[in-house]
Amino acid sequence: MPQIPSTDDPQTTFRYPLRWRIMDALNYGLDRFWPARMSPYTGWALIMPALLLVGILVLGLFEMADSSLHTLDRAIFRPSEAYTLENYQAVMESATYGRVVMRSVFAAGLTVFFTLLLALPYAYIMVRTTRSAVRKALLVTLFLPFFIGQVVRAYGLLIILGTNGVANNALGLVGIEPIRLLFNFPAVVFGLVQYMLPFAVLMLAPALTAIPRETETAASSLGANWLQSFRHIVLPMAKPGLIGAGLVVGTLSLTDFAMPAMLGGGSQDFIANAIYDQFFRTADQGLGAALALLLVVLGSVIVGVVIALFGAGTLGMGSKK
Amino acid sequence: MTVQIAAKADATQAAREVAVRASHVSMDFGSGALAVDDASFELEKGRFLTILGPSGSGKTTLLRMIAGFQKQTAGEITINGKAVDAAPPHRRSVGMVFQKLALFPHMTAAENVAFPLKMRRFNPRQIAGRVDQFLDLVKLGGYGDRRINELSGGQQQRVAIARALVFEPDLLLLDEPLAALDVKLREEMQLEFRRIQHELGVTTINVTHDQREALVVSDNVIVMDGGRIQQQADPVALYRAPANPFVAGFLGLSSFVEGTATADGNLKVGDLVVQGTAARRFETGAPVVAAIRAEQIRLAGTREALAACDMTLEGRVCDTIFEGERQMYVVEIGALCGATFRVYHHDPDSFGLFRVGDPVALGWNRRDLKIFSPAA
Incomplete structure (x- = not known):
């Protein structure tokens, strides 16, 4: 037992450890x-x-809203003085932008669907496995892509899916002619799913951890086989996690830039690509700002609808009565 | 009451039907000692069996093997004469109430109770009526539409019982569902389990570490320790005639004295011979241990006051503990090499009669001091 020195003894030169001081x-x-x-x-x-x-973000939005109300005067290449809704009109009337918006929304929806489909079993196994080696392997595999940026990953997919890439070489081995796997819509969705999977798994894992193992055990003793237990117990109880993961994946996909730019090869533009073009290619700040605000409104409406449908309570925000 | 009498009448019949039989069941988790070590027992149809033991005694593992959540590494389990070892849990007709209840929070009480009926493909038109019937049975009629988090702890217990019984399983398993309840509610629910079990006559296996619960609710008790079955008996026999020092110490409050066996079957401590009873003969001089329950010892100021006892000894009070309905004295007996005895004193008028350090006399009857071979 170490002696505890008395503080009122003047003889002791005791000092408390540096960290305490x-x-x-x-x-x-x-x-x-x-x-x-x-x-x-x-x-x-x-x-x-x-x-x-x-x-600051909101301030920027106001700035953008202001510039979206001025058209570009192409004669002097400066925004017009007068306020006008012409930019919005141009976006609404343009079939191209209509296609871009529809494509973005559709791709985001598909990405959410496939990502959740793949992430749910992944997260489930990661949470439920009794072997710590399996859990560690799944976690490392999950985090590894995080260390590689989105652009590098998209470039990796370019190499793999290219006409002379690994995928086509493999197909060639079984006698299938090289097919064009890149620069089309499925390639972009594939890239997005690949990019979003870790986000979805990380959001689902806590939701699945919150389901007590005993609940599933109980279901099996009450006569549910594995599939029934998954459908009637795990899925409904994981709903908050599924909605949360779906929202994150959906909004990130909707606003994505790199995947459509690199894997779509210019033919599969999303809204973000269109905005980029307006700001940095044609320098039409007003039109770009109008598109950007449209994207903000679109995303907010989708999130709002989902929350209204399922309630904020399902997302772990506030308690539901 | 009629059910109880019927069950007793059944039990006296020569051909008693065995509901559950475990033969030489062992479970090896690969961690050295066996979790369950060569457990064999039989349970008659309609009886209430409690497996009692401290934590880590293997009682829950045994229960989980019967439910099918774990597969034993040796031995065989039959339910109603059929070996169930190959059947997964959902193919066994076993209802279980879990320690943490494991109710489904996204369903109402009625939906929870209907779940096993839906999974087991009962006629959909009969489900609602049956759910109501079983909610009534557990006295939750009218609560069917409540969500689980809107029910109190006791009500949740009742939903869990109804859910485990609604499909009329061959066997009901209770995995310490009362462990987390406060004492009052626990005692109320113990009687509820007893009532429902009598009403339905369902064969039941209950697991607990609560000796009082085991004695109160069961027809039959198995005491487990270290993965082994120590004793199986009805509650009275178990309490009156423990098979070994572990059972004697686990049920009730016993005091122990170590010594050697004498030729005439008594206990010798130092030079003093203490009279007792042993279930079997010991070799003279073999080490033995004797146990006596706190309520079987008489306490008085002098040995003369205890003339009715077979054996009286003088000692000194080391500690007194007031427990409300009784006072417990810890008494050291110098003649028994300083062995201490714990004694209950039930006379409310004489609480505090003796103080620490007072000389007292202890007395007991020969049949109450049980002599065992020492615990392994």
Whole structure:
């Protein structure tokens, strides 16, 4: 037993460990800087940086809304002085933009469907396996792609799916002529699913962990086979996770840029690609801003509809009655 | 009551029907000691069996093997005469109430109870009526539309019981469902289990570490320790005639004395011979251990006051503990090499009669001091 020195003994030269003294000093400083009577405002103080960031975003949106109301005067290449809705009119009347919007929404929907289809069993096995080696392998496989950026991954897919790529070589071995796997709609969706899978798994895993194993055991003792137990117990109980993952995957896909740009080869543009073109190719800031706001509205409406349908409670936000 | 009498009458018949039979069942998780070690028992139809044991005794593992959640590494289990070892849980006719209930939170009480009927392909037109009937049985009539989180702990217990019984399984298993309840509710639910079991006559196996529950609810008790069945008997026999020191210590409050066997079957501690009874003969001089229950010891100020007892000894009070309806004294007996005895004193007028350090006398009857071979 180490001797605990008495603090009121003047003979002892005992000093508290450095880490304790640093913590004490920090505590003292904090007390001076943020006295106890301020504690009701602590929550607000902590949320301030986040509010500032969102505020800047909102400010940018207003800026964009303003520039979307001016058309580009092509004679002087400057925005018009007068406010006009011409940009929105141009977007609404253009069949090309209609196609782009429909394509984005459709691709996002497909991506959500396939990603959840693949992510659910992955997350389920990861959560339920009793072998820690399997869980670790699944986790490492899941996180590995995170270290590689989206562009690099899309480039990797270009190599794999190219006319002389690995996929076509493999097909050639069984006597199938090379087929064009790239620069079409399925290639973009494939790339998006591949990109979104880790996000979906990471969002589903906690939802599945929250389902007690005993609930499934109970279902089996009550006469449910594995499939019935999955359908009647696991799926409904995982619904909040599925909706949360679906929203994240859906909004990220809807606004994606790199996959359609690289795997679509210019023929499969999403809204983000169209916006990029307006800002950086044709320099029509107004039209670009109008498209951007349209995308914001579209995404917000979809998220709003989903929340209205399933309730914020299913997303773990607030309690439902 | 009529059901109870009928069950007793059945039991006296020569050809008693066996509902569950376990023969030499073992479970090896590969961690050294066997979780369940060569367990064999029989349970007659309609009886209430409790498997009692401390945590880690293998009682839950045994139950899970009967339910089919785990496959034993040796031995055979039959339910109603059929070997079930190859059948997955959902193909066994076994209802189970789980420790954490495992109700389905996304369903109402009625939907929870209807679930096994739907899974087992009951006639859809009969399901609603049957669900109501079983909700009534557990006294939850009218609560069918409540969601699980809108029910109290006791009501959730009742839903879990109804759900496990609604498909009229051959066997009902209870995996310590009362462990988390407070004492009052637990005692109420124990009587409920007893009532429902009598009403339906369903063969039941209950697992618990609560000795009181085992004695209160069961027709038959199995005591387990270290993966082995220590004793199987009805509650009274189990309490009165424990088979070994473990059972004597696990049920009720016993005090132990170590010594050696004498030629005439008594216990010798130092130079003193203490009279007791043994279920079997011991070699003279063999090490033995004796146990006596706290309520079987008489306590008085002098040995003369205990003339009615077979055996009296003088000692000194080491500790007194007030327990409400009784007072417990811990008494050290110098003549028995300082062995201590725990004694219940039930006379409310004389609570606090003796204090720590007071000389007292203990007395007991020969048949109450049980002599065993020492625990392995």
